[in-house]
Amino acid sequence: MTRNDIQERILTIFDEEFEIANPGLDDDLREAHGFDSIDAIELLREIEDMLGFELSQEQKKRAMDNIRTLNQILDYVESLTPETA
Amino acid sequence: MDRRVVITAASAISPIGHTRDEILHSLQNGISGVKPLRDDGLLSDRIHSQVFGTVSADIDFDFERKYRKTMGPVAFYACQVVKEVIAQAGLSPEVLGSGRLGVAFGSTHGSPTVQRGIYETFFSKSQKRFASIGAVDYLKSMVHTTAVNITKMFGITGRVISSSTACTTSSQSIGFGYEMIRFGRQDAMICGGADEYDTTTVAVFDNLLACSTAFNATPSKTPRPFDAERDGLVVGEGAGAVLLEDYDSARRRGADILGEVVGFGCNNNGGDLIFPNVDGITATLRIALEDARLNPGDVDFISAHATATKMGDVIESQAIRKVFGERTPMVSGLKSYMGHTMGSCGAIETILSLYMMAEGFVAPTLNLDAVDPRCAMLRHTPGLTDYPLKVVGVQNFAFGGVNTCLLIRKV
Numbered sequence: 001m002t003r004n005d006i007q008e009r010i011l012t013i014f015d016e017e018f019e020i021a022n023p024g025l026d027d028d029l030r031e032a033h034g035f036d037s038i039d040a041i042e043l044l045r046e047i048e049d050m051l052g053f054e055l056s057q058e059q060k061k062r063a064m065d066n067i068r069t070l071n072q073i074l075d076y077v078e079s080l081t082p083e084t085a
Numbered sequence: 086m087d088r089r090v091v092i093t094a095a096s097a098i099s100p101i102g103h104t105r106d107e108i109l110h111s112l113q114n115g116i117s118g119v120k121p122l123r124d125d126g127l128l129s130d131r132i133h134s135q136v137f138g139t140v141s142a143d144i145d146f147d148f149e150r151k152y153r154k155t156m157g158p159v160a161f162y163a164c165q166v167v168k169e170v171i172a173q174a175g176l177s178p179e180v181l182g183s184g185r186l187g188v189a190f191g192s193t194h195g196s197p198t199v200q201r202g203i204y205e206t207f208f209s210k211s212q213k214r215f216a217s218i219g220a221v222d223y224l225k226s227m228v229h230t231t232a233v234n235i236t237k238m239f240g241i242t243g244r245v246i247s248s249s250t251a252c253t254t255s256s257q258s259i260g261f262g263y264e265m266i267r268f269g270r271q272d273a274m275i276c277g278g279a280d281e282y283d284t285t286t287v288a289v290f291d292n293l294l295a296c297s298t299a300f301n302a303t304p305s306k307t308p309r310p311f312d313a314e315r316d317g318l319v320v321g322e323g324a325g326a327v328l329l330e331d332y333d334s335a336r337r338r339g340a341d342i343l344g345e346v347v348g349f350g351c352n353n354n355g356g357d358l359i360f361p362n363v364d365g366i367t368a369t370l371r372i373a374l375e376d377a378r379l380n381p382g383d384v385d386f387i388s389a390h391a392t393a394t395k396m397g398d399v400i401e402s403q404a405i406r407k408v409f410g411e412r413t414p415m416v417s418g419l420k421s422y423m424g425h426t427m428g429s430c431g432a433i434e435t436i437l438s439l440y441m442m443a444e445g446f447v448a449p450t451l452n453l454d455a456v457d458p459r460c461a462m463l464r465h466t467p468g469l470t471d472y473p474l475k476v477v478g479v480q481n482f483a484f485g486g487v488n489t490c491l492l493i494r495k496v
Contacts, residue, residue, distance in 0.1 A: 004148060018150065019150045034151050036151075036220055038155065038224070039154070041221070042221065
């Protein structure tokens with residue numbers, strides 16, 4: 001999956017699941033769109049569905065601690081592989 | 086500190102209507118909200134009681150996703166009636182967030198619909214979605230989901246009480262809210278309860294042989310409180326909310342005062358968890374009268390708990406007679422219109438009583454065609470009766486032996 005493919009899928013998830021349409025790539029998702037920790041947990045589940053494998057607790061914690069923007073989500077998804085799960 | 090506490094806004098979602106006008110129309114025209122039990126794909130075809138007090142109003146829950154995402158059906162009901170109460174009272178965000186306004190709101194057991202989904206996931210052969218059982222499902226289903234979804238949606242920062250005592254859930258909410266203001270811990274409380282459409286509750290009472298089964302073909306003919314042909318309760322759904330506030334501040338802001346909570350009685354039978362107890366109920370009614378500094382003769386009308394079970398109605402009748410003597414207040418069982426709306430029944434029956442107080446009439450018990458001789462010592466409301474109600478009592482009793490009585494006076 002290319003970064004563009006991932007971006008398209010993530011934007012669809014944001015639109016359909018979180019009712020956040022076309023967020024800016026560097027928007028602070030919490031500040032600009034009210035995207036909170038509950039949404040982040042839901043997003044991780046969606047990412048697992050998208051990738052077809054389960055994330056480890058460590059991978060999830062890394063996301064919860066560090067991700068604030070859509071670009072960071074794309075970096076994160078690109079870094080994930082089942083081998084590290 | 087000992088302050089007067091008044092009710093300044095009220096809203097109900099009930100099987101006999103959502104708006105005040107709809108509910109009054111049903112009460113004045115003897116219209117029942119009991120309908121056939123819906124097929125739930127799980128329990129409904131194994132339940133003997135095929136009737137349910139069903140909310141049929143078409144309600145537009147216009148809530149943003151950021152609020153919806155932590156709400157099961159029960160919280161939708163709760164937040165809707167509270168939204169209406171806040172709008173009626175014109176409460177500002179500053180008041181809601183002052184820390185001096187709290188919430189007392191509960192349900193029988195959170196959201197059984199969401200809980201069912203969780204159990205389906207637990208027992209699914211696929212473990213794929215196991216990890217998804219987390220914060221959202223818990224927030225939607227937990228016992229205090231109504232109270233805290235209310236605080237979240239409306240930015241309320243005061244105290245939270247979330248009673249979950251089955252049929253006394255929302256009468257306790259009102260009673261504890263009243264005490265919170267009376268003794269100065271809060272200046273205002275939004276109080277009530279809600280329960281969603283749920284067949285597991287029906288199954289529980291059905292298994293206890295406590296549900297009505299003889300009127301499945303004619304739902305509006307049941308429940309039949311105090312009637313010789315009564316055959317059990319009918320489970321229902323709904324929500325009710327009232328705003329309680331300190332009398333002086335309500336007067337200062339020119340609020341409409343729907344009634345004053347003058348007394349609250351609450352105790353436990355200290356024994357059996359199911360069977361009602363005449364001594365426990367009698368004591369509750371007396372505690373409420375003493376709290377209100379009223380004599381039995383001051384009470385005009387009793388909204389009885391009256392679930393239409395064989396023994397519950399008899400024991401309640403005996404308790405009323407013991408406390409009020411030969412000439413009891415007029416008594417109606419309002420569940421005859423709606424079924425037993427469980428955690429919301431105390432609030433809904435309080436609101437119906439407030440509406441009748443405002444309009445100056447008393448609705449009779451529906452389906453009371455022939456009074457059971459064991460309940461005949463009460464002064465049953467003899468049909469739709471014009472009456473200038475001044476003091477009403479709202480009685481509720483719950484599994485677990487919890488009893489409540491609220492006394493409300495016209496101001």
